[in-house]
Amino acid sequence: MTGRRIVSIWFPRFAMDRWRKAHADTDDGLPVALASEAAHGTVIDAVSEAARKAGAKAGQKVTDARAIYPDLVVEASDPGGDANALMRLCKWARRWSPWTALDGADGLLLDSQGTAHLFGGEAAMLADMNNRLRRLGFASRIAIAPTIGGAWALAHFGDRSGIIIDDDALDGALAPLPIESLRINADTALLLRRLGLKTIGDLIDIPALSLARRFRKTPDATTNPLRRLEQARGRIEEVAEPLVPQTVYRAAQRVAEPVLHVQILAPILADLADDLCKALEDGGRGLRRVRFEAFRVDGHIAALHAETAAPVRTPDHICRLFAERLETLDAGFGFDAFALTAIWHDAMPARQKGLAEDEAEGLALPHLIDRLSVRIGVGKVRRAVAYASHIPERSVVWRPALEEQPGVAAMQAPRRERPIRLFDRPEPITVIYGTPEGPPKRFRWRRKLHDVIKVEGPERIAPEWWRERSSVRLRDYYKIEDEDGRRFWIYRNGLIDDGRGGPPDWFLHGLFA
Known part of the structure; x- marks a missing residue:
């Protein structure tokens, strides 16, 4: 599991609630639909409760809705205003957590790890959220879970608002929910239902390898139920972009005269690596993917990329990752500026074996993997990964050593001696x-x-x-x-x-x- 505590806040009638606030003198029983122009006519975007009971629904053409209920009141949608209002709510929600993010056009995500105790616990915090949002005029459904996908599913499809789920209970809470709660598109959901897979529990019972074969060519996560399932269960890390952008760790340097010989790049790279690693150390981070850029005077940018098997902030190791490839750069009319950027970085707390030693224990193997991958190619350095199969020759597969491994759980190892x-x-x-x-x-x-x-x-x-x-x-x-x-x-x-x-x-x- 991720160890995170994610709060999902869903506003099931956000656009209509905004319209109601702007038209407070309007009768609550008036059937109202908000609509916008589409390629084939005016389409309904949101409906009031009275309009829903009369037969109108989102996605329906206005002409069809009025054929069913002629007295339907149609108003223009305001998607730009809705987006701005949701952004303001996202900033306002920082009262509960400094980490807040937009979740589509009608939801918010908060990371409440380490903040819930300030409000008397998670239950009290969710009650406070619900009360404050209701006073603002917004109906909401709220859930908290260890993963983004789990919290989203419980908020949208749970039997009530205010559900709180811990790591151990996550699979059990997700199992009875419909497969649509995995945030897959309608076509994928229809396909799974035709196969008899109607709930998340049905999907969990299917071997992961079988699903991976069926959906291995899907272009994105919304068409890949296996990836969505693993994200919801915490087997694959899912990242959301918070409202406050993540710190960018970058070191840059300009030179007085253009550099024409690539041999001079080594000391420049060493200085950049020192500066970058100091910044990473101050932030308690270690880089996993790094980019070295050399800016030519004619505007061309020469770039080299490297990945690491584990978080790194050792300048000498970073330099070794690029040392053999610096000669491949074309200096042209000369380089006049350089930059080293940590494109991807993870948490890396400070560790030290002794007073006279800087190298942390356990880093020798990842460093060796990094250097071999740079020297002979990423795809040629592989590691064994456990796979869910009790057939001996299938229980282990080989993957590129730097590749993030999919969350396919291995079967429990048999308590029997196996050959060397x-x-x-x-x-x-x-x-x-x-x-x-x-x-x-x-x-x-x-x-x-x-x-x-x-x-x-x-x-x-x-x-x-x-x-x-x-x-x-x-x-x-x-x-x-x-x-x-x-x-x-x-x-x-x-x-x-x-x-x-x-x-x-x-x-x-x-x-x-």
């Missing part, structure tokens, strides 16, 4: 002698004959029916030891007369020593 070396693809073995339902007594692997002395097993692993064809056979794994003391992990693929093929095949999948 596991083959990517099991290798077939020839059983010379064996019992029909047990392990072999003798087998041949890589042209060498092995006599089995000790056996432990079987461990049965069934096929993944949601991914496999119906003809895939189950496996019985055995740990065996031969006459030379070598230990192997072998399995029988299938059973006799299981209806899924001929006689079972045998494979060697790993070596214990």
Whole structure:
């Protein structure tokens, strides 16, 4: 989980509430619709409660609505005024948190971590929000949860306003909500409903890999239910832009004479890295993505980018990331200005091993990954990532080391010994002698004959029916030891007369020593 406390405030009738405030002398029972011109006529943007009961709704053409209810009063929408009013509310909401952000055209987001106690707790704070907004003339639904997606879903689709959910209860609170609460578009929601997936709980029960295959080519988050689900559950970090922009960490330097030789760039880069790291240290941050820019006198900007596997603010390491690529820059008529910018940075509290040591423990491996990625290419440095599969060769996949890993949870590791070396693809073995339902007594692997002395097993692993064809056979794994003391992990693929093929095949999948 993220450890955050996100408050989502939704104004279900924001535009109409504004219109009501501006026309306080208007009868509350008057059916009013706010409309604007569209490509194919005038379309309703918002309706009053009386107009809704009469059959009018947002998105409907005015001519269709008046055909149902001729006495409908139509007024012009004011989207610009609505946007300005929501911006003012966003600034006004800083009374509860310094971190506030706009959420579409009818909502606000607040990060209340560390501020709720000032109002007597989260329940008291939400009650204060609701009362103050009601006195301002705005109906609202409010929820607080550890994630942006979770808070949004509960505010828009929860059974009441003022829902407060902790980390442990988030999945249970989201499960009964409709899939539309994942902030996906209508076409994606319709597709999922046709597949029988009507609630978030239905989606949680589907293996993540199956969803990833189906929606891997979707262009954005609103068409990718897996990404939205993982964001709502806190498996993937979701970022919202606060009203107060995030601090930009940037170091810049100008030179008196244009630099024509790239060899001179190294000391300039070192000075910029020192300045940038000092600023990052003061802010308790460490960079994850950095850009070095060299500005030519003719207006051209030469830029180099680098990413890191962990937050970094060590000047020497930053310089090493660019050292071998400085020669690729074309100086042209000369560079007269330079800048080093932390494009992406994360929290990095100060750590120190001892009084005489600056390097924090555990940074050697990330630094090695960074340097290898720069030297041989980002896609050629990979790391193992756990995947949700109990089939041994599928339980681990390899991803670029600098890539943010998707929030696909691994299945719980079995409490059984696994081989030190596991083959990517099991290798077939020839059983010379064996019992029909047990392990072999003798087998041949890589042209060498092995006599089995000790056996432990079987461990049965069934096929993944949601991914496999119906003809895939189950496996019985055995740990065996031969006459030379070598230990192997072998399995029988299938059973006799299981209806899924001929006689079972045998494979060697790993070596214990």
